[in-house]
Amino acid sequence: xxxxxxxxxxxxxxxxxxxxxxIPAVMDLLAAMGPxxxxxxxxxxxxxxxxxxxxxxxxxxxxxxxxxxxxxxxANRLFRAIDLARFLCEPDNPLCxxxxxxxxxxxxxxxxxxxxxxxxxxxxxxxxxxxxxHYAYVIHRAIVAGLVERPETDEYIDALFYxxxxxxxxxxxxxxxxxPGVAPSLLKLFEREGTSDGSFAAREKYxxxxxxxxxxxFLTLCERGxxxxxxxxxxxxxxxxxxxxxxxxxxxxxxxxxxxxAVDEMAVQADRYLALxxxxxxxTAGMALQAVAALYKAGRVEGEAVCEAAAPVASxxxxxxxxxxxxxxxxxxxxxxxxxxRASGVAVxxxxxxxxxxxxxxxxxxxxxxxxxxxxxxxxxxxPFVSAVNRPALAQLVGEAAAPWPAETASAAIGATVAAPxxxxxxxxxxRALPPxxxxxxxxxxxxxxxxxxxxxxxxxRVAGALVRLAPIAAADRPAFxxxxxxxxxxxxxxxxxxxxxxxxxxxxxxxxxxxxSAMAMPGEAHIFVEHFIVPRTxxxxxxxxxxxxxxxxxxxxxxGGFIDPRELLARIQAHQQAGAQAPIPEQVQALMRLVPxxxxxxxxxxxxxxxxxIKEPDPLVQALRYALGDVGIKVPQDAATRPLFLASAxxxxxxxxxxxxxxxxxxxxxxxPRHAQxxxxxxxxxxxxxxxxxxFHITHEPALQAQAHSQPHHVALAxxxxxxxxxxxxxxxxxxxxxxxSLPPSGLEPLLAEATRTIASNxxxxxxxxxxxxxxxxxxxxxxxxxxxxxxxxxxxxAGKEPGQTALxxxxxxxxxxxxxxDITSLGETLARLWATPLVKGPRYAxxxxxxxxxxxxxxxxxxxxxxxxxxxxxxxxxxxxxxLLELLLExxxxxxxxxxxxxxxxxxxxxxxxxxxxxxQQLLGT
Numbered sequence: 004x005x006x007x008x009x010x011x012x013x014x015x016x017x018x019x020x021x022x023x024x025x026i027p028a029v030m031d032l033l034a035a036m037g038p039x040x041x042x043x044x045x046x047x048x049x050x051x052x053x054x055x056x057x058x059x060x061x062x063x064x065x066x067x068x069x070x071x072x073x074x075x076x077x078a079n080r081l082f083r084a085i086d087l088a089r090f091l092c093e094p095d096n097p098l099c100x101x102x103x104x105x106x107x108x109x110x111x112x113x114x115x116x117x118x119x120x121x122x123x124x125x126x127x128x129x130x131x132x133x134x135x136x137h138y139a140y141v142i143h144r145a146i147v148a149g150l151v152e153r154p155e156t157d158e159y160i161d162a163l164f165y166x167x168x169x170x171x172x173x174x175x176x177x178x179x180x181x182x183p184g185v186a187p188s189l190l191k192l193f194e195r196e197g198t199s200d201g202s203f204a205a206r207e208k209y210x211x212x213x214x215x216x217x218x219x220x221f222l223t224l225c226e227r228g229x230x231x232x233x234x235x236x237x238x239x240x241x242x243x244x245x246x247x248x249x250x251x252x253x254x255x256x257x258x259x260x261x262x263x264x265a266v267d268e269m270a271v272q273a274d275r276y277l278a279l280x281x282x283x284x285x286x287t288a289g290m291a292l293q294a295v296a297a298l299y300k301a302g303r304v305e306g307e308a309v310c311e312a313a314a315p316v317a318s319x320x321x322x323x324x325x326x327x328x329x330x331x332x333x334x335x336x337x338x339x340x341x342x343x344x345r346a347s348g349v350a351v352x353x354x355x356x357x358x359x360x361x362x363x364x365x366x367x368x369x370x371x372x373x374x375x376x377x378x379x380x381x382x383x384x385x386x387p388f389v390s391a392v393n394r395p396a397l398a399q400l401v402g403e404a405a406a407p408w409p410a411e412t413a414s415a416a417i418g419a420t421v422a423a424p425x426x427x428x429x430x431x432x433x434x435r436a437l438p439p440x441x442x443x444x445x446x447x448x449x450x451x452x453x454x455x456x457x458x459x460x461x462x463x464x465r466v467a468g469a470l471v472r473l474a475p476i477a478a479a480d481r482p483a484f485x486x487x488x489x490x491x492x493x494x495x496x497x498x499x500x501x502x503x504x505x506x507x508x509x510x511x512x513x514x515x516x517x518x519x520x521s522a523m524a525m526p527g528e529a530h531i532f533v534e535h536f537i538v539p540r541t542x543x544x545x546x547x548x549x550x551x552x553x554x555x556x557x558x559x560x561x562x563x564g565g566f567i568d569p570r571e572l573l574a575r576i577q578a579h580q581q582a583g584a585q586a587p588i589p590e591q592v593q594a595l596m597r598l599v600p601x602x603x604x605x606x607x608x609x610x611x612x613x614x615x616x617x618i619k620e621p622d623p624l625v626q627a628l629r630y631a632l633g634d635v636g637i638k639v640p641q642d643a644a645t646r647p648l649f650l651a652s653a654x655x656x657x658x659x660x661x662x663x664x665x666x667x668x669x670x671x672x673x674x675x676x677p678r679h680a681q682x683x684x685x686x687x688x689x690x691x692x693x694x695x696x697x698x699x700f701h702i703t704h705e706p707a708l709q710a711q712a713h714s715q716p717h718h719v720a721l722a723x724x725x726x727x728x729x730x731x732x733x734x735x736x737x738x739x740x741x742x743x744x745x746s747l748p749p750s751g752l753e754p755l756l757a758e759a760t761r762t763i764a765s766n767x768x769x770x771x772x773x774x775x776x777x778x779x780x781x782x783x784x785x786x787x788x789x790x791x792x793x794x795x796x797x798x799x800x801x802x803a804g805k806e807p808g809q810t811a812l813x814x815x816x817x818x819x820x821x822x823x824x825x826x827d828i829t830s831l832g833e834t835l836a837r838l839w840a841t842p843l844v845k846g847p848r849y850a851x852x853x854x855x856x857x858x859x860x861x862x863x864x865x866x867x868x869x870x871x872x873x874x875x876x877x878x879x880x881x882x883x884x885x886x887x888x889l890l891e892l893l894l895e896x897x898x899x900x901x902x903x904x905x906x907x908x909x910x911x912x913x914x915x916x917x918x919x920x921x922x923x924x925x926q927q928l929l930g931t
Contacts (some may be wrong), residue, residue: 017044021051021088024080026109033091034116041092048088055085083109091117107181110147147181153188160191164201175220179229186229189221193238193255196247204254218258233271236264240275243287256286269294270303277304280312289324292316296331306335306342310349318352325353325361329368336372344375351378354385354397357854359891360920362393370400391898392891392927425824429604430566430749430787437461437560440469443480450487450509454494457501457739458778460746461563467508467544468559474512474548481513488513496523500534501739504541511548531726533740536719536747543590554578557586558593564787565746567597569611569632576624588647591624595651596719596748600658601633603750608632623648630664631655639668653677654720654751659791673709674728675720675751681705682728682757682793686841698843700764700800702757704728720748727754741778752782756793760800764843769806777809783816790826795834802835802852803844814852818859821866828866832873839874839884846885850892857896868896872908886917890924897928904928 013022020028033041083106142162145151153159163185179186192203199205203217213219224230239262242255269276276298279291295312298304309331316328332350336343351374353365374382383401386394428435440446446469453462476484491506504523510516523538540558547556557575561568572594579586586594601608612632618625623645630637631652639649646669653662659679666677674680683703690696708725723744745755759779766773780801782788790798798820801813820826838844857867871893890912897904909929917925 013047015044015047017088018047018051021048021081021084024077024084026080026084026087026106027112029084029087030112030116033088044088045092048085048092052085052089055082079106087113107144107147107177110144110181114148143178143182143185146185147178153184157195160188160195161197161201163189163192164195164197164203164206175217176223179220179224183229186224190230190234190238193242196245196251202251202254203258204251207254218254218261221258222261232262232264232268236262236268236272240272240279243279243282243284243290244275246282246284246287249284249286252284253286256290259290264294266297266301266303269298270301273298273304277308277312281315285319285321285324288316288319289321289327292324292327292331296327296334299331299334306339307345309335310342310345314349314352317349318355320356322356322358322361325356326364329353329364333368333372343372344378347372347374348378348381351381351385354382354389359390359392359895362389363396366393366396366400370396374400390895392894425822427789427823427825428786429607430564430599431562431568431604431607435563435566435787437465437562439472439555440465443473443476443483446470446473447483447487450505451490453505454487454490454502457499457737458742460501460565460739460742461560463501463505463743464560464565464746467505468556470508470512471544471548471559472553472555475515475551476513484509484513499739500537501743504537507541508544508548511545515549517545517549531722531729533726533744535722535726537743539589540593543587543593546587547590550584552582552584554582554584557590558597560597560746564785565597565749566599566787567594569598569607569628570614572598573611573615573625573628576622576628577618580622586624591627592647592651592719593747595624595627595631595648595655596751597746598628598631598655598750600655600750602658627652639664641668650676650721651719654748658750671706671709673721673724674704674706675724675754676709678706680724680728680754682753684757684760684796686843688842698841700761700843702728702761704757720751723748723751724754727758738775738778741775742781745782749787752788753791753793755779756782756791756797760793760797763797763804763809764800767800767804767843769804769809772806777812780809780812780816784812784819786819786823786825788825790820790831792830792834795826795831796838799831799834799838800844803838803848805848810848810852811855814855814859817852817856818863821862822860828869829873832870833877835870836874836877836879840879842884847888849885850888853889854892857892864896864900865902868893868900868902871896872905876905876907876911886915887920887924890921890928894924894928 013019017029017032020032036044087109142151142154142159146153175189179189196202197205207216207218210216221230221235225232225235236259239255239259243252243259246252276291276294280288280295282288282291292313295304295309299306299309313328313332316324317332319325319328329350332346336346347369350365350368350372353368354362356362356365369378369382379401382397383403386397386401386403389397440449446466449462450466450470453459453466457463487506487509491503491509494503494506496503500523507516507518507522510518523534523541544556547554555575555578557572557579558567560566561571575594599607609632612629612634615625615629615632615634623640626637626640627645627648630639630649633656640646649665650669650672653665654675656662657679661678669677671678681704685701685703687699687701688696689699704724708728709721726744741755741759745752756779759776759782762773763776763779766776779797783790783794783798788794798813798816801809802817804810804813817826817831821828835849839846839849853867853870857864871889874889875893896902912925912928915921915925
């Protein structure tokens with residue numbers, strides 16, 4: 004029986020030395036070996052290198068038979084020993100490969116024992132190797148090894164950002180121990196902004212061991228006397244004065260906090276702290292203001308200078324900084340009464356802050372310390388812009404009546420909009436039609452656009468349909484496609500599958516090529532991906548182009564969003580019948596999936612159904628079309644050949660319910676087969692063994708997914724459900740993929756919207772940039788997307804997002820949904836309330852998003868007010884948190900627009916037990 008990793012014996016001295024991480028012993032053993040012995044040892048060394056992480060597993064399956072948890076020091080020695088053996092036993096390795104991995108502390112011993120000869124290849128070429136990053140990771144080791152003198156170049160300084168935070172003993176302090184001469188160069192890093200992945204902040208972002216931080220290294224070197232505190236403070240303030248982007252500047256602000264400079268140390272740099280209060284980087288200005296406050300308290304700066312420094316901070320957007328500026332100005336006014344009006348004149352600027360509590364504190368400050376004539380005039384100019392709850396107090400302070408809000412006009416416009424919302428637009432509205440392309444120049448121009456903008460699926464489909472209809476392209480027109488053919492050579496299936504697929508259709512139309520089978524590889528079968536739908540769709544289009552019948556594909560959309568007018572589909576079916584052409588079954592299925600349900604455009608459905616009754620020749624596709632449009636006289640056949648057609652028709656006939664006839668004929672095939680997908684959701688909070696808490700969002704569904712959803716691609720709805728409802732991460736999705744998946748069943752987006760909600764909810768705090776997720780929200784912006792339960796849930800989750808651009812799309816979707824009559828405010832309020840009771844979302848984020856929505860249109864204040872009322876009235880399924888910001892917004896809308904508080908909302912508010920700001924807002928609401 005062959006040995007396994009767990010039973011294999013490691014008896015040779017070299018293996019024992021490697022497993023023990025005994026680097027001196029490994030060096031001695033390899034130094035005593037000749038070339039042949041080292042070559043013989045290669046398999047054992049390669050084996051240990053392959054299973055290096057398994058060697059440290061704390062169970063019986065590893066040769067070390069460890070019982071204790073993972074030991075970083077042991078791993079450090081083990082990995083260094085294995086890398087040393089690899090280098091010496093494999094002499095063909097480039098020199099840079101070893102220097103990139105060698106422990107910095109091992110270099111002197113290695114140099115002394117092996118005296119590595121200099122290579123004939125120039126060292127700088129070895130350091131670069133095949134990748135530029137070799138230089139950054141290797142240069143300092145090469146200097147320690149004596150292979151190169153220290154360069155005096157910017158490139159060398161920037162390279163020091165890299166390679167110094169790895170666990171394998173490659174830390175800053177050991178670099179300095181091995182080469183004290185590097186210390187001045189490290190200090191120069193304070194003068195470098197660095198790159199997106201080469202800066203102090205970037206190098207520490209993914210490092211979770213504080214002992215490996217750059218900040219820890221500099222503070223330790225300061226304790227050792229390598230640097231002085233004055234040096235580090237000077238360099239830190241100099242870097243902050245550069246106003247680098249906040250991500251990079253933030254490291255220096257944090258490092259300043261770790262330095263904890265005393266007042267005497269800061270007094271030397273007083274002018275720099277005063278200047279940094281004017282920084283455009285919020286953390287920098289906040290840090291500087293704290294320093295100025297400490298200096299003023301110690302009498303090291305003048306009150307006039309403090310007022311000047313506090314001015315830009317008083318008008319900042321960061322709430323904490325504005326409040327800190329007010330506190331400091333209050334100290335100036337108290338200590339130096341002659342400067343009270345000067346301090347008040349600066350504090351007036353805080354009235355521009357959007358937070359009502361900041362405005363309230365500012366008014367209290369101004370009331371206490373008074374205003375001169377100029378200050379009164381400035382404060383008066385803010386009167387129309389402060390919140391309604393603070394406007395009376397400010398009006399009294401400046402001696403005027405409160406500026407009336409134009410409530411009558413706004414309320415009239417709001418009432419008209421809310422009382423009679425417009426009827427949602429039909430997907431077949433004339434403004435959304437996609438006219439077919441008839442001329443080659445138009446086709447070439449639009450195809451060039453489609454290749455550069457693969458997310459525009461409507462144009463992709465329009466171009467593909469034109470290529471099929473115009474195939475074969477006449478010889479006289481083919482030279483016009485040369486530029487497109489040249490562009491096609493640069494597209495790859497793995498990176499831009501939709502653009503690549505379109506070029507395959509073009510090749511079929513131009514040259515009769517059918518290369519889809521070999522060029523477009525299907526993904527593995529473990530999961531369903533969008534490529535599982537792109538490939539058969541493209542192959543079907545290619546087959547029709549090669550047939551050269553001059554027919555428009557049945558499944559080419561007639562309107563934006565992937566929709567097909569049933570009247571046009573019927574005309575295409577008749578054209579195929581007259582030409583004696585039989586479209587492939589997947590093509591017929593896709594055409595049916597893109598129909599508009601009768602409930603969404605009854606006129607088009609009835610007209611098509613009337614005309615279909617006149618077709619005497621029996622045709623399964625026509626029968627399926629009639630069934631999809633609601634014909635009660637169609638009996639669902641049970642044969643396997645027509646089952647895909649009637650499954651597709653069932654989703655159009657009964658888009659939001661089970662379809663009894665197909666359920667009786669075919670049984671339960673899973674969600675969005677004969678049975679409609681019933682979707683729900685839940686949030687589960689999990690705590691890891693390291694006390695990290697995660698709020699996981701899960702979509703639940705009835706009925707359960709069936710195995711055949713993976714194996715029967717003709718059942719498009721079933722397969723799409725299997726793709727969208729599988730609870731797995733989809734980080735690699737492209738924006739174009741999302742739009743393509745949405746175009747396949749444009750009337751059945753619930754599973755896709757469920758996937759969208761789960762995906763955005765899993766990254767609500769934007770711990771990883773996923774820009775493609777915005778494509779999900781694009782669907783809510785379409786006037787033909789109804790706000791179904793999953794659409795409302797997606798909107799509710801996205802309104803609580805952290806990333807500003809993504810959240811702005813959610814706000815736009817809310818505004819458009821109200822304006823075009825698609826969104827039911829009460830239903831959305833209930834969804835928001837249920838989500839609000841979970842730990843997934845935060846009240847302040849909802850308040851910020853809803854405030855932005857209320858300011859977007861004249862109709863929105865009343866809509867947001869009604870939404871907040873619905874949220875408050877909805878029965879709570881759990882403890883609601885962060886109530887204060889939302890109740891403050893409700894109060895502001897109530898007062899500012901003279902909106903009546905519904906009795907149900909008043910009763911729900913009265914039953915709440917609140918404290919702090921929430922209680923204050925509650926009392927004011929109930930008292931109005």
